[in-house]
Structures are given as structure tokens and as C-alpha cells.
Amino acid sequence: MKESVFSAIALYVQSVFRGAWSIAGSCKTALPYLIRWGDLKKEVTEGYPDPISSKTADDLPTRSRGLLFNDIDRCTGCRECETACPSRCIRVESEPGSDQAKVWVSVFDIDFSRCIFCGLCVEACQPGSLVHTKQYEGAAYAVPDLVASFGRGQITEEHRNKWAMMRKLGESDGVAP
Amino acid sequence: MMTSENSWIVAWSNSLGFPEALPQWLYAVVALVSVFVFVVVPSGGLMSYLERKLAADLQARVGPNRTGPAGLLQPIADLFKLLQKESRVDWSWKENLWLSVHTMALYSTLAVLPLGSMAVLVNTEMSVFLPFWSALVLALGTMLLGLSQNSVPGWFGGIRVAAQTLAGSFPALISLLCTGVRSGSFRWSALAESQGFSPWEWTVFANPFQMVAFSVFVMSGLVLLAIPPLDGGLSMSDIHGGVSSHLYGRRLSLFQFGRFYGFFFWSVITVVLFLGAWDLPAQVTVSLKAGGANQVLALLELIWLLLKTFGLMLLIVWVAKVNSRSRVDQITDFTWKVLSPFSLFALVGASLWAGWRAI
Numbered sequence: 001m002k003e004s005v006f007s008a009i010a011l012y013v014q015s016v017f018r019g020a021w022s023i024a025g026s027c028k029t030a031l032p033y034l035i036r037w038g039d040l041k042k043e044v045t046e047g048y049p050d051p052i053s054s055k056t057a058d059d060l061p062t063r064s065r066g067l068l069f070n071d072i073d074r075c076t077g078c079r080e081c082e083t084a085c086p087s088r089c090i091r092v093e094s095e096p097g098s099d100q101a102k103v104w105v106s107v108f109d110i111d112f113s114r115c116i117f118c119g120l121c122v123e124a125c126q127p128g129s130l131v132h133t134k135q136y137e138g139a140a141y142a143v144p145d146l147v148a149s150f151g152r153g154q155i156t157e158e159h160r161n162k163w164a165m166m167r168k169l170g171e172s173d174g175v176a177p
Numbered sequence: 178m179m180t181s182e183n184s185w186i187v188a189w190s191n192s193l194g195f196p197e198a199l200p201q202w203l204y205a206v207v208a209l210v211s212v213f214v215f216v217v218v219p220s221g222g223l224m225s226y227l228e229r230k231l232a233a234d235l236q237a238r239v240g241p242n243r244t245g246p247a248g249l250l251q252p253i254a255d256l257f258k259l260l261q262k263e264s265r266v267d268w269s270w271k272e273n274l275w276l277s278v279h280t281m282a283l284y285s286t287l288a289v290l291p292l293g294s295m296a297v298l299v300n301t302e303m304s305v306f307l308p309f310w311s312a313l314v315l316a317l318g319t320m321l322l323g324l325s326q327n328s329v330p331g332w333f334g335g336i337r338v339a340a341q342t343l344a345g346s347f348p349a350l351i352s353l354l355c356t357g358v359r360s361g362s363f364r365w366s367a368l369a370e371s372q373g374f375s376p377w378e379w380t381v382f383a384n385p386f387q388m389v390a391f392s393v394f395v396m397s398g399l400v401l402l403a404i405p406p407l408d409g410g411l412s413m414s415d416i417h418g419g420v421s422s423h424l425y426g427r428r429l430s431l432f433q434f435g436r437f438y439g440f441f442f443w444s445v446i447t448v449v450l451f452l453g454a455w456d457l458p459a460q461v462t463v464s465l466k467a468g469g470a471n472q473v474l475a476l477l478e479l480i481w482l483l484l485k486t487f488g489l490m491l492l493i494v495w496v497a498k499v500n501s502r503s504r505v506d507q508i509t510d511f512t513w514k515v516l517s518p519f520s521l522f523a524l525v526g527a528s529l530w531a532g533w534r535a536i
């Protein structure tokens with residue numbers, strides 16, 4: 001069909017009105033939120049927990065992902081979290097502990113300056129030693145201060161002597177697991 | 178520059194006990210500074226607060242609620258934060274130059290800002306057109322500021338701002354002519370006198386063509402000055418704010434406040450042209466004038482004008498906050514292909530209407 005001038009003009013006017021209609025539509029959609037009408041009266045954002053909003057860390061949602069904490073006694077040093085972390089901010093170093101079956105996690109550093117709090121490390125952790133706390137204020141004055149260290153530190157001669165002593169006495173060395 | 182009939186500042190300064198007959202230029206300076214300090218700056222603070230609260234409500238958020246009751250002191254806190262921010266070191270003299278050109282072009286429009294029947298500094302047949310010259314110088318200043326920044330966002334932002342201004346000034350000018358067709362003059366006072374207090378006396382509701390002219394004028398102003406929702410020239414997502422991407426601290430606050438001022442100025446002249454200006458009910462004006470309470474009248478007019486201005490601005494904010502931003506090419510496309518033909522249509526229609534009424 002050959003396009004006539006009139007149909008072209010009609011199409012043009014139609015498209016202009018369609019545009020105006022869609023703008024008006026989105027304005028109308030947002031209106032109930034403005035006048036807090038019906039069940040749209042609740043704000044979706046949560047107030048920041050502090051004295052002004054009179055909320056505390058306990059009011060945070062149960063699954064909120066705060067700063068990470070590693071219960072080093074339960075950590076097996078398996079490095080699953082290190083592998084799972086998409087931003088590569090966990091560093092685990094472990095060495096044989098008091099005997100071959102036991103692992104001494106000497107370094108467990110989480111660099112919060114790079115952590116995106118995705119929670120993948122927590123999901124990967126089989127023993128459940130790595131958890132999200134409800135702590136949410138981790139600001140620091142220098143970037144290096146943002147590294148949280150949970151490791152036990154390098155094994156020293158002192159440790160070895162102690163363990164040897166304990167093995168002799170047949171006692172538990174207290175290093176789990 | 179000032180004539181005796183509209184030298185409102187003379188009356189104010191005499192009533193405050195200053196000696197009579199100070200030099201004219203002093204009055205002019207005092208007038209400009211006091212308009213800026215007592216009208217524009219408080220409006221800026223108020224509007225930035227209202228805009229953020231309104232946007233928050235529309236988007237089901239909370240908005241500012243920390244500084245002062247219900248976050249009322251937020252604008253002041255923002256100001257102090259921006260003032261104490263450190264600026265970048267590699268700032269060239271060219272950028273300073275163009276930022277000052279930009280700023281001077283912007284605030285030169287203070288001289289033609291109509292704020293009431295007794296608060297118009299420049300009231301000639303040309304006053305309505307002066308903002309357009311300023312807008313072009315403003316665009317030039319912004320473009321060269323962007324080009325002198327030696328950065329990709331600066332270059333693209335500068336060119337985009339110029340493209341938007343060129344596109345927007347044509348329909349704005351044409352739809353401006355429509356108001357002159359109705360009032361028969363481009364003096365601010367004549368434009369105000371041709372309208373009245375009640376909405377059906379406003380130019381915008383005079384006939385359908387004026388309605389179209391009004392919509393085109395508002396939208397082309399947003400394009401011309403790159404104000405949201407039509408701010409593709411300074412968009413954040415693809416060119417990091419364009420020209421403003423290189424500005425920090427004080428310079429950024431200067432620039433951002435300038436953008437607010439442009440928005441405010443455009444809304445004020447829209448209200449004067451289309452939405453009944455500062456017209457109060459006729460009895461009120463007459464009785465106040467008869468009682469010699471000229472300053473009360475001036476204040477009432479100012480408040481009424483500003484109320485309508487804020488209403489218009491909030492309406493635009495509403496549209497801006499619930500719609501997606503347009504790309505710069507969509508904006509210029511829309512301006513050339515939709516706003517310009519519609520403005521011509523409105524001009525022809527309004528002229529025919531005026532001619533038919535005159536017969």
C-alpha cells in the first residue's frame with residue numbers, strides 16, 4: 001500500500017500521543033506511593049539501625065549478611081571458601097598441626113576492602129565455621145585495617161615443644177578437630 | 178537601567194533608613210544581590226529538600242531524615258560538606274575561565290528575573306528574549322568548559338550540551354511568541370496584566386493552542402538547560418555526568434547550584450508567561466495599593482509567584498523521577514521532530530485565534 005501524506009501524519013500524531021500516554025501512565029503508577037494509598041503505604045527501604053531510627057542490629061533481617069566471622073576452632077582449613085570467593089579476598093594457609101590428622105590454620109585473612117558480602121563462602125563452608133555476623137559497621141581509616149585475621153598464627157618452636165609434651169602425656173592438645 | 182516606577186529596591190532601602198538618592202549602580206547591585214540571597218538561594222534549599230522527599234515517596238524510599246526534624250537541615254549539611262571537600266590539583270586556568278563565563282551568563286539573567294509587578298528590574302519589549310541570549314552564552318561556556326577539560330566525558334558532555342541547547346532554543350522561542358500574540362507585548366508587566374488571578378484567566382487555558390505552546394515551552398526549556406528528565410547532555414550512566422564529571426567540591430556546588438538556578442529561572446518565566454504571573458485578585462491589589470501598603474503587596478505577589486513556581490517544578494520532578502532517562506539522541510530527535518512542529522502549529526493557531534478575536 002502506498003503511504004499517503006495523511007496516513008503519515010496520522011501515524012506521527014498517534015506516536016506522539018502514545019509517548020505522552022506512556023509518560024502519564026508511569027506518573028499514575030507512582031502516585032499511590034506518594035499519597036500512601038492502600039497497601040502501598042509502607043516504605044520498602046529499612047531505616048539504618050542506629051539511635052535515630054531506634055533500630056538495633058537485632059532488628060536486621062535474619063539472613064542479613066554482615067561482617068564475616070570465622071570460628072577458627074571449627075575451621076578445617078579446607079579452603080573451600082577461598083575457592084568459592086568471587087572477589088578472591090580470603091587467604092587461607094594451613095599446615096599439619098600437632099599430628100598428621102590435624103590441621104593448623106595459621107592464616108585466615110578476609111580482606112573486607114574487596115569483599116562484596118555475597119555469602120558464597122559461608123555457603124561453601126561445610127563445618128559451618130564461617131558465618132555472617134550482624135555487625136554492619138566496619139569503616140576504618142586505612143585500607144590495610146580492613147583485613148580481618150582469624151588465623152592462629154605461624155607454628156612456632158614453642159608450639160611444637162608443647163605438643164610433643166602433651167603427646168607424651170597422652171592428653172588432648174586442644175587443637176580441633 | 179532602572180526607571181523610577183519599578184525601582185522597588187529604592188523604596189525598600191529608603192524604608193530601611195538608608196539615605197535617599199544613592200547612585201543608580203549601587204541600587205542595581207543591591208537589587209541583584211538581594212534577589213539572589215533572599216529569593217534564589219532559599220528556594221534552592223527548599224526545592225532540593227522537597228525534590229528529594231518527593232522522589233523518595235514516589236519510589237517507596239524514606240529520603241533524608243537525619244539532619245534536623247524530618248531531614249529539614251539536609252540542604253545546609255550538603256552545602257557545608259561540598260564546601261569543605263578538597264578539589265583536584267590539576268585544574269587548568271582554562272577551566273576556571275569557562276566556568277566563570279558559564280556562571281556569569283547564568284546569573285546575568287537575574288537582571289531580567291520578573292518577581293512581581295514592583296520587582297522587575299529590566300522591563301522592556303526585549304526582556305523576555307534576554308534569557309535566550311544568556312542560554313546561548315551559557316551553552317557556549319559549558320561546551321568550552323567541557324572541551325578544556327581534556328577528558329572524554331568533558332568533550333562528549335560539552336558537545337551534547339551544545340546540541341541540546343541548539344535544539345531546544347528553537348521551539349522555546351516559537352512557543353514564547355505565542356504568549357506575545359495573546360498579550361500584544363513582550364513586557365513582563367504587559368504579560369502579567371493580560372492574565373489574572375483565577376486559572377481561567379491564565380494564558381495557558383486561554384485556548385488549546387496556548388496549551389500546546391505551554392507544554393512545548395516547558396519541555397524545550399528542559400532540553401535547553403539539560404534539566405532532568407531531559408538531561409542527556411549531562412547523563413550519569415554513559416558519560417559520568419559529562420561536563421560536571423571534572424568538577425569537585427566548591428566548583429561542583431557552583432555548577433550544580435547553577436543547574437538548579439536554570440531550572441528555577443525557567444519555571445519562573447513559565448509561570449509569568451503562561452500561569453497567571455504574580456496576579457492577585459483584583460480587589461486585593463487595588464485595596465493594598467490604595468492603602469499605600471506597596472511592600473506588603475510586593476511580598477504577597479512574590480509568595481504567590483513562588484508557590485506556583487514550586488508547584489510547576491515539583492510536577493516536573495514527578496515526571497522526571499518515575500520515567501526512565503532519555504538518551505541524548507532521543508532528546509534532540511524529539512525536540513527537532515516533535516517539539517518544533519508542535520510549536521509552529523501552536524503559533525499559527527494562536528495567531529489565528531487572536532486575529533479571529535480581534536475581528
Ligand code: SF4
Pocket residue numbers: 084085086087088089090110114115116117118119120121122
Ligand atoms: S562474602 Fe563473598 S566476597 Fe566476601 S569473602 Fe565471602 S565469598 Fe568472598
Ligand code: SF4
Pocket residue numbers: 070074075076077078079080081082092124125126127128129130
Ligand atoms: S572457613 Fe570453612 S570453608 Fe573456609 S577453610 Fe575453614 S572450614 Fe573450609
